[in-house]
Amino acid sequence: MSTVKEGLLYSESHEWVRMDGDVAIIGVSDFAQSEMGDITYVDMPDEGDTLAQGEDFGALESVKASSELYSPVSGTVIACNAELEEAPQRINQDPYSAWIIKVEVTDKAQLSALMSAAAYAAKIGA
Template identity: 50%
Template sequence: MSYPANYKYTKEHEWIEVDGAKGTVGITDYAQNSLGDIVFVDLPKVGDTLEAHKIFGSVESVKAVSDLYSPVSGTVTAINEELKDAPEKINADANNTWMLKLDLSNSAELDGLLAAADYEKFISEETGH
């Protein structure tokens, strides 16, 4: 699986696509594959303030419930309402299925995230593949 080069990644398997001071957040294909069939997504509300590396919600699959961690700090401007009724969209195309959008409060936090090649290396070290 290749990961979009224009995204930044966390070691908790979230991605963020940045456009100026706005970010779009989702989980990686590796994460959805590890989770299995996703049956529920718990997301914050529009207007909520997120802190970098803190929990903002959870994803429930047939295997487990996993916390979601915000890659950066910011204010939620939109959530993907489609995921309430169709969380399986994440399984179908994790790299293009966003969970939330936010206004970044500190763009310098992006420097602490992984580039696509570094994320792929991290996964291979984590899985031994």
């Protein structure tokens, strides 16, 4: 059974967001990582890239397939999790601490389009 962490916001495409001031810390949900299976590579953007809400910013690669990542917010990429370059399996092991990118958010009002933990749990049937 997939876990859904309280206190985070979730997108339809299974990314989670934790807000830290104006910065959105973004990863993928336990449901997403379990659907993917063993993750072998994380394709991340460059720091300084600007993203629009819903735009793809990279991908997770499992043995079998690629799965694109979509930004839950608009903004500028200020950090990528370098740890995932050497240890992409961290996403399988602990999806809620293995963040992927940090984005300085341009419009916090966009957060209202995301789901609460309860709404996301209902969506995935957790």
